[in-house]
Amino acid sequence: MNWLMLGGSAAAILALSGAAWWLRLGRDVKIGSVEEAADAVEHSLPGFVTGGAVVGADGLAALAVDKRGERVAVVKRHGAQLAVREVGWKQIAATADGIVVDTGEKRFGGRIAVAGVDQLDMRRLAPQSMKA
Amino acid sequence: MEPALPDPVDYAVPGFVVLVLAEMLWAWAKDRRRYCPRDTLTSLGLGLGSTVAGALSAGAVFAIATWVHGFRLLDIPYAWWAFVLCFVLDDLAYYWFHRSAHRVRWFWASHVIHHSSQHYNLSTALRQTWTGFISLGFIWRLPLFLIGFPPAMVFFVAALNLVYQFWIHTEAVGRMLRWFEAVMNTPSHHRVHHAVNARYLDRNYAGVFIVWDKLFGTFEGERDDDRPRYGIVHQLGSFHLFWAAFHEWIGIARDVRAAPGWRAKLGYLWRPPGWSHDGSRDTSETIRAKWEARGR
Structure with missing residues (x-):
């Protein structure tokens, strides 16, 4: 583990979470019944x-x-x-x-x-x- | 002269990122409830924290492994057959580590992190513990060093084992070829392991080879009429990173402090998760018994 890997991993985490948000995954869920x-x-x-x-x-x-x-x-x-x-x-x-x-x-x-x-x-x- | 073995996880990380992205696209097309951005952020944050925690304790673990290896029974060389044998025996050690991680609360306090998401997707695979060193997860591999497998070889095959377990954390793959399902741990078998359905609790501890569960009586097949529901019995209901990482340790501390007498205090450390001195809580066994009493 070095600082480059740490920074790259943090960037990948934000990118993937951002992709999930951008794709509107898991949004607007309600209790249906x-x-x-x-x-x-x-x-x-x-x-x-x-x-x-x-x-x-x-x-x-x-x-x-x-x-x-x-x-x-x-x-x-x-x-x-x-x-x-x-x-x-x-x-x-x-x-x-x-x-x-x-x-x-x-x-x-x-x-x-x-x-x-x-x-x-x-x-x-x-x-x-x-x-x- | 010991060969310099690479860390397979370092090479696999770009593949992890691409596969998570591909699974998100699959979820987008099929069922958008299978991913949740905040859950993904928590899982990946816990994964990064686990990597940092692992790096901080790696020196101590390697030193202990080298010390134990000094008492080895055999001198096992760096030969191809030794790697294969080491991989199989390491997977057996993993089975017992994993089983204890679900049956002893001290070990569970560390492992629960991996089960704390209510989602079952590739990002869940990366939701890993920060406290593995404290819960002594490494002790299960010590017999390998004592037999004579070099520490570098054991840690190399252990990393391969970890990489294998990544791809089975998905609902995108149904059931595979019969022979493969019979021998290997698969997405179907591991969905059972992550499920909180009474039928599935504390089943399928395998890492790579599902044969260990069949051998030791802990195998349960996935059923179409009992869809797995994921997470933990007492769902967190929170995306807080530090709460996910430490909640069970805090729970243990509270229980030990409030318990009457040393017998009860120790019980909260080594008894199964859900055990309580007055029987007021549910363990896997009582949950399964209530489910069976209800007529399933």
């Missing part, structure tokens, strides 16, 4: 059987509740893929713009907004679990 959100959750959380799910109006996040209404998961768009976290009901709050989930993980995105989803939608998903 509740089925897609449920599928992502069930493949990420062992034993989770989705009872219902709701996708934010902007397609950037979703919530899924298991059949018993006990477990809840948030789905977020991560680049061209979806990433999932199981959260507690206390981490979910209703705001004027929609539901906000505080994942407690800064690197995961911290607070994730599920736009256009309200408390009523959540009650429909899990009547016995959504308090307040």
Whole structure:
């Protein structure tokens, strides 16, 4: 390894990432349906059987509740893929713009907004679990 | 007199760049979700960092190898058959290194970097560890030096092994000729290895020859009815370079600090990823058991 190789490698990295951006790869990906959100959750959380799910109006996040209404998961768009976290009901709050989930993980995105989803939608998903 | 062997990786790098570009064009034509610029930038950044980290520790690793070689059982010459034998045995050593890297959390903390992308493309191949020296990945090759293979020969064939493993990180190649799939590690076999599907977890550790997995009972074939999903069980959800490089080490530190007693603290170092002293987390085994209980 020398400085020429290091510089050349850095240039190649920027060129390849730039090519991916220029080709519009992985752009404008959204959560297309509740089925897609449920599928992502069930493949990420062992034993989770989705009872219902709701996708934010902007397609950037979703919530899924298991059949018993006990477990809840948030789905977020991560680049061209979806990433999932199981959260507690206390981490979910209703705001004027929609539901906000505080994942407690800064690197995961911290607070994730599920736009256009309200408390009523959540009650429909899990009547016995959504308090307040 | 030892011959001056070239580093095959240096010669392969231009080929890596061209093939990544070609795969991007394939993705552009077929499915644009198969690449993501930020993911690519993270993968390649981790690759560059790994090269720097490897260069910094190379002297120490070579010194240890030379010291062990001093106790060698045989004097193996630089002959063509010795290179072939060394390549095969190095690949066997790689299998055990790789298996331990998935089954012992201390080793996993280093290897997880390679699995942390949710994409499976040629840029993923370059997503390599920065902490291989700390996690003692080199110890698996020490028996080769003890047998009598010269360190320069071992590092030469190890580099060839690394170059081989580049091209199998792709979805652009389906299944290959039957005889080739039976003997060699292929894109299909390695897709299984990178998948987080319960069926595929902790399978196909091979580097070049898939026969090791068949021999040691860790082989799983790719199925058309169970499409691989890539990444890690607890997806990162972040493109942060340093978080990708060190997150598992930070996780280990937090767990060890919070664990009650030395037994639990040590468990977080040497038990499989996902193990917890109170059984509150999932390992590959519990994930597979829950999946089977659900009726697959």
